[in-house]
């Protein structure tokens with residue numbers, strides 16, 4: 113299908129950035145009938161923060177009360193499971209066990225449980241040590257205590273947004289990769305004139321979904337309310353024969369610095385150890401630090417004795433788009449038809465459809481922007497196949513798997529026939 117524009121070669125909405133947030137917003141606005149274009153500076157989608165995460169769909173158990181982050185995660189929880197089911201995309205709702213490894217962490221467990229309750233997650237339960245070891249027989253006997261958070265899930269954080277982008281494309285959205293936005297200005301008719309390295313684009317409204325570059329893109333339109341402070345995370349991913357070692361992800365007790373290093377059991381059953389949390393200067397995906405690798409390997413063995421004797425599938429790093437603020441930086445300017453979706457630091461997968469829902473409301477109710485065509489009310493699954501060399505074909509379109517943990521899952525025999 114050729115891309116849909118309004119009159120005079122103009123789109124209703126231009127989105128800058130093809131990470132999980134850009135793809136989700138594109139999906140929701142396209143389904144509302146808006147003529148959308150997504151502009152991505154790299155050769156393919158999902159190459160920024162979105163290709164370096166753990167793929168966990170958090171419930172929001174540790175999100176601050178009354179935060180925008182919490183409300184987006186909650187809205188996402190209401191929407192995403194039905195969507196994943198309709199599209200037949202992988203999802204495992206195995207829950208997580210939060211384990212205390214010392215007395216100080218043990219003292220904090222009741223507080224975590226109380227906080228979860230405060231934010232409306234009421235099914236968090238305390239586990240006795242014998243219950244914990246029954247559920248996770250290979251876990252180290254050094255564990256001091258645990259709670260179980262059953263609502264936590266894992267998904268494929270690459271395939272899901274890729275499928276949303278693909279769906280949008282089949283419904284007329286334009287996706288322009290290799291199209292870095294260089295400057296923007298409002299023309300005499302109040303439209304955005306966007307200059308890219310690949311020509312000009314016109315749109316009534318612009319949405320900044322530029323992730324790690326969100327502050328720079330805001331500055332292009334003469335506004336800036338936050339500064340990106342990149343935060344690195346590093347992982348080791350083991351091959352699937354390690355899978356009997358753990359039945360769900362094991363998380364530590366969170367600290368001020370975040371969720372801590374997790375034993376992730378991915379949606380394709382690889383076990384990963386990570387991510388670390390380290391403030392860095394560069395926004396680029398960093399090199400693997402061998403010292404950190406050794407520490408992760410030792411930590412993995414402390415939790416799951418013998419884990420490091422398994423074969424490593426891959427190692428990778430990611431960068432979180434943190435800012436000086438804890439909460440998401442979602443801002444809009446009605447008079448300029450501009451929305452910024454910034455600082456989606458460490459829960460973008462878990463909040464994506466909540467964020468896109470919020471955008472839908474702003475575009476409709478605050479901008480009063482009418483969609484240029486009718487909305488779509490149905491959603492059918494589209495078949496996908498893996499070629500064995502890092503490329504997934506959806507419909508007749510090829511997409512490169514940019515997420516190392518997911519690539520390891522596909523390479524390690526994720527049975528594509530199960531999606532047919």
Ligand SMILES: Cc1cc2nc3c(=O)[nH]c(=O)nc-3n(C[C@H](O)[C@H](O)[C@H](O)COP(=O)(O)OP(=O)(O)OC[C@H]3O[C@@H](n4cnc5c(N)ncnc54)[C@H](O)[C@@H]3O)c2cc1C
Nearest residue numbers: 129131133153160161162165168293323345459460461462
């Ligand atoms: C180590 C780590 C672990 C994480 N674990 C989890 C987890 O388990 N669960 C969870 O929910 N979240 C997790 N996250 C967070 C999640 O990955 C992020 O919140 C999310 O990826 C942010 O997505 P984004 O679309 O805002 O940014 P990005 O993915 O960075 O996308 C922005 C896009 O904009 C493009 N762009 C930038 N500037 C321009 C320009 N001028 N013109 C055109 N394009 C431009 C970039 O190329 C990029 O593709 C984790 C993150 C990290 C790093």
